[in-house]
């Protein structure tokens with residue numbers, strides 16, 4: 618089993634880096650061969666490490682995301698990845714608008730993979746406090762586990 622997944626948010630410094638870390642950790646735990654990456658729709662933070670609060674929330678859950686650097690989604694990503702997974706509905710709409718017509722990758726909303734949480738957003742924690750980041754971790758970890766279970770069944 619070899620699957621490639623790109624997680625996408627707005628800035629690529631909070632939610633999608635945490636989702637990348639959670640998915641990589643879940644894959645390692647289960648011995649799944651995954652290619653995991655993340656990107657943002659926006660360009661403000663290109664080259665930046667994840668927000669300190671995102672790093673802290675990941676580390677509190679045993680996952681080190683400090684080596685990640687933000688980048689912006691590019692057209693080639695739609696061919697490089699099997700799945701492109703958006704963190705909220707606004708990002709989902711933006712990613713859909715960027716998708717080249719002949720692209721390979723399927724676009725989905727992260728929490729659509731979690732039974733009972735379909736249509737829900739992973740809420741942008743950027744302007745909130747530390748607690749928001751722990752909630753994001755819990756959401757992305759739940760989403761990553763559900764996605765991995767789905768991939769493993771496919």
Ligand code: 4NP
Pocket residue numbers: 626627628629630631632633657661741742743
């Ligand atoms: P993210 O959070 O999309 O989860 O990385 C944000 C980070 C930065 C900004 C917005 C959201 N910003 O406007 O700079």
